[in-house]
Amino acid sequence: IEQGNGYFITIESVEExxxxxxxxxxxxxxxxxxxxxxxxxxxxxxxxxxxVAEGIFEGRPFTxxxxxxxxxxxxxxxxxxxxFGLSDDQSRSFWTIDRTNMDIVKFKAEKTGQEMVTxxxxxxxxxxxxxxxxxxxxxxxxxxxxxxxxxxxxxLKLDAPGFLKSDDDSTVELISxx
Numbered sequence: 583i584e585q586g587n588g589y590f591i592t593i594e595s596v597e598e599x600x601x602x603x604x605x606x607x608x609x610x611x612x613x614x615x616x617x618x619x620x621x622x623x624x625x626x627x628x629x630x631x632x633x634v635a636e637g638i639f640e641g642r643p644f645t646x647x648x649x650x651x652x653x654x655x656x657x658x659x660x661x662x663x664x665x666f667g668l669s670d671d672q673s674r675s676f677w678t679i680d681r682t683n684m685d686i687v688k689f690k691a692e693k694t695g696q697e698m699v700t701x702x703x704x705x706x707x708x709x710x711x712x713x714x715x716x717x718x719x720x721x722x723x724x725x726x727x728x729x730x731x732x733x734x735x736x737x738l739k740l741d742a743p744g745f746l747k748s749d750d751d752s753t754v755e756l757i758s759x760x
Contacts, residue, residue, distance in 0.1 A: 591661060598681075602657060607665040609654035615681065626679065628655060633677070639684055648686045650677045656689075659713070660737040660754075663728060666691055667709050667735030675716060688716040691728070699729045701739050701755045707732040708739075 588611065589604040599616040613626040624637030624644055633648040633655060654676040656662030666674050673692040680687055692712045699708045708729040715724055726742035740754045 589661075591658070593658065600658075602661075604662070607654070608656075608662045609665075609676075610657045610662065613657050613679075617681070624684070633679070633686070635679075635684065644684065646684065648677070648679070650686070653677055653688070655679075659728065660740070663691065663711070663730060663737065664735040667711070667730030667732075690714050690716050696732060697729075699738055701729075702757060706738055709735075 588606050589602075589608065591600075591602045591604065593600040593602070597617060597619050599614075599618065601612075601614040602610055603612045605611055609628075610626075611628050614624075615626070616623045621641035622637075622639050624635050624639060626633055626635045628650075631649065631651050633650055635644060635646045635648070637644050654662070654674070656676045656678055659678070662676075671693075673690060675688060675690045678687050678689060679685070690713075692714070694710045694712050696707060697710050698705050699710075700706075706729075708731055711728040711730060713726045713728055715722070724743070726740060728737070729739040730736065731738050736756070736759070738756050741751075742753075743751045
């Protein structure tokens with residue numbers, strides 16, 4: 583993470599490379615997404631109530647405009663939810679682009695209270711946040727849980743049940759920090 587008037591982050595794995603520019607509230611302004619194994623390289627940019635995408639998706643030209651209004655765009659929830667964790671807001675809706683099919687999805691985050699959470703052998707006071715899909719998908723009742731450290735809004739842990747019965751549940755925890 584590099585900080586100026588906002589933040590610039592890079593995230594790389596064996597299969598993906600991502601560059602993201604965030605505003606001072608951690609909402610995405612631009613996202614370059616490369617999926618090395620799937621011939622995908624797309625640049626997404628936020629432009630007055632829209633997200634505009636241009637590039638190559640699975641080997642074919644890809645151009646799309648998503649209407650998002652004023653709601654924030656959180657592509658990497660572990661980083662983007664910091665502002666929400668520190669705010670007095672009890673709930674917040676935001677957009678995410680699904681990296682597997684490039685569809686846009688709207689989520690709602692709701693604070694459910696403070697509790698102690700143990701991560702990597704350390705206990706922290708944390709804000710527990712329920713993350714749910716909105717719209718028709720939300721009627722299915724799927725949700726996950728986030729814990730954000732109370733002192734600084736830092737992501738600590740995610741528990742996400744599989745969406746379908748065949749999907750595995752997952753837990754993602756903060757391993758270390760600088």
